[in-house]
Amino acid sequence: MEGDGLFTIGALARRTGLTVKTIRFYSDSGIVPSTDRSPAGYRLYDIHALTRLDLVRTLRDLGLELAAIRRVLDREISVPEVAATHADALDVQIRTLRLRRAVLRVVAERGSTPKEMDLMHKLAKLSEDERRRLVTDFIDDTFGGLEANPEFVAMMRAAMPELPDDPEPEQVEAWAELAELTQDPDFRAAVRRMAEYQARERAQGDTTGLHHDLTEAVRARVGHALASGIAPASPEAAPIVDDLTARYAETFDRADDDDLRDWLLTRLDTAADPRAERYWHLLSVINAWPVPPSLAPVFTWFAEALRAGTGSSSTAT
Template sequence: MEATDLYPIGELARRTGLSVRTIRFYSDEGLVAPTTRSPAGYRLYDLDALVRLELLRTLRELGLDLATSRQVLDRRLSLGEVAAVHADALDAQIQALRLRRTLLRVVARRGSDPEETAIMHRLMQLSDEERRRLIDDFVDGTFGTSGTSGTSSMSGPSGTSGTSGPSGPSGSADRAGSAEAMVRAATPTLPDDPSDEQVAAWVELAALVGDEAFRERMRRTTLRLSAGHPPAVEVEAGEELMAVTRERVADALECGVDPLTDRAAPVVEELVRRFGEAFGRTPDREFREWLARRFEEEQDPEVDRYWRLVWIVNGWQVVPGLVPVHSWLVRALRA
């Protein structure tokens, strides 16, 4: 056929791969109008109609609706502009599907009941901005002046909480500001394509930050750290030894070393030897248990768990100065 030939609707369907019914629908909608009709009244289309139909089929396969497709066909919108918008929309859909897939895997692995599954689903439906707001609300409620418990603790005497340091409202505010900065520096951010472990950690973290009792414990522990008043056992051990301890434990955490496995043994043996020298004790089993008790006295397992969950969500990005030495070391010493 030459370019000037006319195509009956059946030939048009064969060339485009569209059904006769679909072409007739597009024709009735004015998207691809027939050029003329045969003496018997059948629709006939020219080459321009064929090209227009092929473009329309492509647009529809890309997910564009009829209204948008019409604007592209009529050149009221450029294909580039439309493609950019739909590519962004597809990115969002792909991310949502990935999160849904990961959530299903977590549910399958944990054998979650319907109530827990519903909670996880609601949490995973949150946008990035909503997840950030959840953490911001936690930090504001823990350290901000608007929270009831935060206001009460900050306005009271500095010695009330068991920590020393600058007295009065100014010193208390400085410590609160420093503590808040420490927590904000490690804001958990769920990646676009999280692992099963990261999803499970995020769900647990979301539940933890909503606990009012935990907020108070988090505030008390972090204020102590930011004020430069470490636990007694750390003071007795000395700054140099604790710096080494944090470095060793941070490396172990980054490598995913479980404190209850043989992989932790070299780290523990080195640290026990160093602590034995610092305290003038024989690094035997009795000393290990004594050391474990000392660290355990200062430990808040929920606060340590918070930091561990943050690092899991962020992909093991260890935050200097906030390594949960106590929790990991106590478990390793007793392994």
């Protein structure tokens, strides 16, 4: 029949590489209907059917469903339109597969229990908006109704977890830990206490912002002391403590006396929860930011020095 410009189903199978059973299915479903019948009742197909079948095979190889292919063939939608839609769907599938791969790597490395694996997978599968909402709710609950430092609150709202499409295992692990941390009632209460302290300070006139320069001064001076093996209660620590207390007195417009030291200790103790620093560490890992060095050792040293009364006779007792 090929000489008449028509093909039997067997000839069509040989030309396309599809099975006779597959072509018969497409024909029965109306996707590639036969053009005619032979006197013996066998299906015959013309060149247009062959072209249509080639398109069906190509679209199926690309993963399109038959319903979408039928709409293309019926010219309800164009090939570029269906290709764009399918590409978007594949993007979602690829992101999901990459995420599953990262979760499985974490589970393999940590030896996680099935419960931990399930939790990690559920948290990691949250959409970007859902991840933001978890952190936003935490911030709203912590700082809501308080006149806390607006610059600090704005910084927290701007720093949202942005899990990449192809996350590293440590990013998935960090996200799971961050999600659990923000839902921890004890952590929320601790941060709320910090926020309440900030609000009281602002009510008493502290509007000096985030004190980045002051923090860097503590990091530099105490970091050098730690590297040099200087103990907080040693005479060698006295000039460091005197310099830092003087800086705090100047920044906050306070007298450099015993009351300043008491106030400083209260301030340091209020902000001493290591989970607060852990929060920023996890955010940095998730977002692939440079992980800031821990401030806990330097502020612990500074607090110990203040408790030991290290410093000049005008401020120590």
